[in-house]
Amino acid sequence: MVVRVLHLVGSRRSKFYYDLSVLYGKACDGCVDLDRERFEFHIAVVHLDGSWSFPSSLDEADGSDGALPPRRWSFPSAVRRLAELDLDVIVPHMFCVEGMTRFRSLVDLLDIPLLGNHDHTIWLATDKAITKQILHANGIQVPQGELLQKFHCEWPTMKVPVVVKPCNEDNSRGISLVKHEEDLKFAIDHAFSFDSRVVVEEYIAGREVRAGVIEEDGGLTVLPKVEYFLKDIRTAAHKLQTDSSGNLLNKAIVAAKQDGDRQCPADLSDVLHQRIDAMVTKAHHVLKCRHYSLYDIRIDENEQPFILEVSPALSLAAQDSKLFSTPRSVRNGHIKLKLQ
Missing domain, CATH: 3.30.470.20 (ATP-grasp fold, B domain)
Incomplete structure (x- = not known):
């Protein structure tokens, strides 16, 4: 039995998150250990303008193979295309908040099995x-911490050293270790440039x-x-x-x-x-x-x-792609995989 797998890649939020998704998607899809006899792999890309494409490879999606860019699909057309592919499972490689939540909700609505956590867990x-x-x-x-909200004129009561970080950001973007009180305002302003909610927590050496x-x-x-x-x-x-x-x-x-x-x-x-x-x-x-x-x-x-x-939303780079090396079974709408 051939298992039809779709890599879901991209982002509408920013070029950073779009590139991040493609980067990890390539690392997974390009893994030499993938069992391409038992698994049939497809790709769907969500572009910054909200359009979709279904390239044969992620090199084709970003034009790095020199070929013409793939056809762009509107959202309704892309949803119909997902249904037509008769997929057994979708593997998401999206790391923006929308990609980790709303797009997972979409997959649930389409009744296609999804590898990983539900959107309500990720929220x-x-x-x-x-x-x-x-x-x-x-x-x-967990470390003790306080929540700050932009425009609420709040100031943390915790004493340095503290770690300041945006509430909903990934890959350590906007994070700072503050060892001196005079540096705290800059660190908070920096974190607020990524999110309207910021956590200030004790630094555990x-x-x-x-x-x-x-x-x-x-x-x-x-x-x-x-x-x-x-x-x-x-x-x-x-x-x-x-x-x-x-x-x-x-x-x-x-x-x-x-x-x-x-x-x-x-x-x-x-x-x-x-x-x-x-x-x-x-x-x-x-x-x-x-x-x-x-x-x-x-x-x-x-x-x-x-x-x-x-x-709760992991990258599936080369070492993790062995998820798709030896299947146990796909039945009752759930995929069961043997991890090597």
Whole structure:
């Protein structure tokens, strides 16, 4: 049985998010480990002007292969095209808020199985202030924080050092570590340039790890953890590199990762592994996550972990594309996959 998979790529919000989506979509679709005998891959691209295209490759979509650009479809025509493709599952590679929510709602309305979390999970989990409140209310450790809203003349009561970050932004855009009181206003103004709601939270000095959770065999599996070796916090410079205009540079995924800046699996004590495993599996349930979830965690000097952020919409780059290497079955509107 051939499984028909659609990569959903693009963004209407900004060139940054459009390029980010294409970048990760290419990294997934170009993976040599994809099983192209059992899986048939299609591509749909949402363009900045709201039109759609269905190119044969993402190189064709952005013109990098020298071919003529693919036909553009209006939204109603694109919806009909999705139905005609008789898809078994859609894999989203969209990282703007609209892409992670409204477009997932569209897929649900079309009754096409979707890999990943529902839009109602992402609406909450991408809002850093709400995520912090939900986790804290359920006994999961998070840094103390305050929410600021633009034009409300608020000023944080927390003392430096603090981390200032936009509520609904990705890839560490707009984030600052403030060590001196006189720098706080600049950091808050910078965060407000990305979002009208800003979180100011305590800075937890210590180690930083990332832990992923997947649903497998009716239970949850915590994947091998990654430790980032940092001077203080992870910023956009540690992730994806941009030019002076904020546009992504070519090969940004590779350029942002330097030898020796991370280790997987992380070298943690058994006690710390247990604490993190218990924390992230509980968070997965509390936030009503589905299929997978990802957590950035700080560890203080007492080996106490604190969840900084939750990522309910993951990139499926080369190492993750093995999701589509060996299927178990696709039945009853749900895709079940074996992770290698």
